[in-house]
Amino acid sequence: MEANKILFFSAKPYDKAFFTQHNAAYGFELDFLETHLGPHIVNAVDEGTFAVCVFVNDKLTAEVIEVLADKGVKVIALRCAGFNNVHLETAKRLGIRVCRVPAYSPEAVAEHAVAMLLTLNRKTHKAYNRVREQNFALTGLLGFNLHGKTVGVIGTGKIGRAFCKIMLGFGCKVVAYDLFEDSELSNLGVQYSTFEEVLKQADILSLHCPLTPDNKYLICQETLNLMKPGVTIINTSRGGLIHTSNTIEALKTGQIGYLGIDVYEQEDKLFFKDLSGMIIEDDTIQRLMSFPNVLVTGHQAFFTEEALSQIAETTLHNVQQLNKGEEPDPAVILI
Numbered sequence: 001m002e003a004n005k006i007l008f009f010s011a012k013p014y015d016k017a018f019f020t021q022h023n024a025a026y027g028f029e030l031d032f033l034e035t036h037l038g039p040h041i042v043n044a045v046d047e048g049t050f051a052v053c054v055f056v057n058d059k060l061t062a063e064v065i066e067v068l069a070d071k072g073v074k075v076i077a078l079r080c081a082g083f084n085n086v087h088l089e090t091a092k093r094l095g096i097r098v099c100r101v102p103a104y105s106p107e108a109v110a111e112h113a114v115a116m117l118l119t120l121n122r123k124t125h126k127a128y129n130r131v132r133e134q135n136f137a138l139t140g141l142l143g144f145n146l147h148g149k150t151v152g153v154i155g156t157g158k159i160g161r162a163f164c165k166i167m168l169g170f171g172c173k174v175v176a177y178d179l180f181e182d183s184e185l186s187n188l189g190v191q192y193s194t195f196e197e198v199l200k201q202a203d204i205l206s207l208h209c210p211l212t213p214d215n216k217y218l219i220c221q222e223t224l225n226l227m228k229p230g231v232t233i234i235n236t237s238r239g240g241l242i243h244t245s246n247t248i249e250a251l252k253t254g255q256i257g258y259l260g261i262d263v264y265e266q267e268d269k270l271f272f273k274d275l276s277g278m279i280i281e282d283d284t285i286q287r288l289m290s291f292p293n294v295l296v297t298g299h300q301a302f303f304t305e306e307a308l309s310q311i312a313e314t315t316l317h318n319v320q321q322l323n324k325g326e327e328p329d330p331a332v333i334l335i
Ligand SMILES: NC(=O)c1ccc[n+]([C@@H]2O[C@H](COP(=O)([O-])OP(=O)(O)OC[C@H]3O[C@@H](n4cnc5c(N)ncnc54)[C@H](O)[C@@H]3O)[C@@H](O)[C@H]2O)c1
Pocket: 106, 109, 154, 155, 156, 157, 158, 159, 160, 177, 178, 179, 180, 208, 209, 210, 211, 212, 215, 236, 237, 238, 262, 263, 299, 300, 301, 302, 303
C-alpha cells in the first residue's frame, strides 16, 4: 500500500484539532507526537511514513534527515514560514522534498502588534488586575493617544503592510524603512525614509523585518541613542533583532518608555511550554517581566483561528500535491 501517513512533531492540542478537522477532506493517516524532532527521537519514525510535519523548534539536522531518508520519508512539511531549522542541502541530496506555509495571516500578527501597543499606551494590563480587586482608582493609569503620533515601521512586507494600514486608520503619521518601497503604501500616505530617520522621528517603533545575519541587534545601544526619549518599541518579528541587555538599560533610564515583545532571543527554552511550576533560570526574561511598562507574550501573534486554519489547509494541500506527484506552487516548495 502507498505510504499515506503524516507524522507530526511538537504537536500541541490545537495542532491536532485543526489538522484533524481539515484532514476530513484529504484522508491522510495523521499521527501526533508532542516531542520535538531531533536526533533523540528520529529512530521512532516508522517505515510507511510519507511526510513528517514540523514546526519552528524542531531540529532537522543533516543527521536527522539522513535517518528520515533511510526510513523512506519523502516529504518534510513545515507548518510555518521560516526554514532556518532545516538542513536543505541534505534534503536535496537525499531527494526529500521540503514545503512550507509562506503566508497564513499577516493580519493576525499585525493585529497582535496593535493589541500590544494598545495595552501599553492605555495600561489595560494594569487596569484588568486593578478592577478585579475592586480598585477603580485611575491614578497610575494615565495613557496617551495614538492619534497624531508618529509610528515608525521597520519592514513593510506582508505583516508590516497590514500594520501600516491599521496605524493610518488610527490617524497616525506612518514613517517606514524597508529595502524595497511599496508604492501602494506610499500612495496611502506612508512616508519612506532612511532607517536612522525613522528611528529619530518615531514615537512608536514596530519591527516587521525578518532576522538576517545583517540585522542582528538592529535595536542596540547605538540605535537606541538615536530615538526619542520615552519611545515605545513593539517587536513581533524575531527576538534577535533586539539586544536585550541594552534594552533593559534603556528601560531603566527611561529612554524606552514602553516595550512590547512577542519574541525573545532565548525563547526556545521558554515559549510554547507551561513552566508555571518551575524555577526559571533565565534572569534576563525575569528582569524584563518585572518592569510595569513591559508586556511579554509568548510568540502568540500568529495564534488565531484563521491563521491555524490556513496553516492546516496549506500544509495538507502541499503534502497531497507531493503525494500525487504534482508540483506545488514555487512559493511553498523549498526543495
Ligand atoms: N510573532 C509571530 O507569531 C510571527 C509570525 C509570522 C512572522 N513573524 C515574523 O514577522 C516577520 C515578517 O513577516 P512577513 O510575512 O511580513 O515577511 P515578508 O517577507 O513579507 O516581509 C519582510 C519585509 O522586511 C524587509 N526587510 C528585510 N530585511 C530588512 C531590513 N534589514 N530592514 C528593513 N526591512 C527589511 C523585506 O524587504 C520585506 O519587505 C518574519 O520574518 C517573522 O520573523 C512573526
